[in-house]
Amino acid sequence: MERLYAPWRIEWVRREERASEGCVFCELPGRDADRNERIVARSEHAFVLLNNYPYNPGHAMVIPYEHTGDYGALPDAVLLDHARLKARTFDALEAALGPDGFNAGLNLGEGAGGSIDEHLHTHVVPRWAGDTNFLPVLSDTKVIVEALADTYDALHAAFAGQAGATVPDEERAVLVEGASE
Numbered sequence: 001m002e003r004l005y006a007p008w009r010i011e012w013v014r015r016e017e018r019a020s021e022g023c024v025f026c027e028l029p030g031r032d033a034d035r036n037e038r039i040v041a042r043s044e045h046a047f048v049l050l051n052n053y054p055y056n057p058g059h060a061m062v063i064p065y066e067h068t069g070d071y072g073a074l075p076d077a078v079l080l081d082h083a084r085l086k087a088r089t090f091d092a093l094e095a096a097l098g099p100d101g102f103n104a105g106l107n108l109g110e111g112a113g114g115s116i117d118e119h120l121h122t123h124v125v126p127r128w129a130g131d132t133n134f135l136p137v138l139s140d141t142k143v144i145v146e147a148l149a150d151t152y153d154a155l156h157a158a159f160a161g162q163a164g165a166t167v168p169d170e171e172r173a174v175l176v177e178g179a180s181e
């Protein structure tokens with residue numbers, strides 16, 4: 001029960017990424033395989049990635065392209081765009097999954113429990129009343145993988161339905177207008 005209120009501690013590291021020398025949050029957007037990498041939406045300065053080990057269905061991360069762990073170092077345009085994409089992520093999750101609420105937040109610094117602290121990312125976790133019931137189900141890896149594909153499709157469609165969104169290709173993330181546009 002206690003850890004329900006600290007979802008930021010979920011580790012987001014796959015075996016292949018753990019073996020990688022580089023930064024996964026810099027590498028994934030450059031692979032040009034958004035659906036495969038579970039990048040569901042992009043804006044001018046940020047992107048939305050589904051968590052491979054979701055705390056709850058729809059657990060996503062909103063990540064600036066800029067590689068930094070220092071929130072205050074982000075330029076204003078990036079901060080605004082990142083915040084706008086976070087707001088769009090709430091809307092898309094609301095439309096796709098209809099949760100009762102959200103937890104959202106950053107892990108900053110080694111002591112905060114994040115697995116990748118050199119490239120900041122905002123966790124967005126949908127919450128349902130009584131959602132402790134999801135935890136036993138989501139501990140099953142096979143169920144997680146199948147649920148991720150379903151969640152991706154539902155969330156992709158929800159982003160695509162927003163004003164200012166375009167879907168360039170079925171295998172690509174939805175593009176949403178940036179805060180500066």
Ligand SMILES: [Zn+2]
Pocket residue numbers: 023024025026027066067068118119
């Ligand atoms: Zn990075």
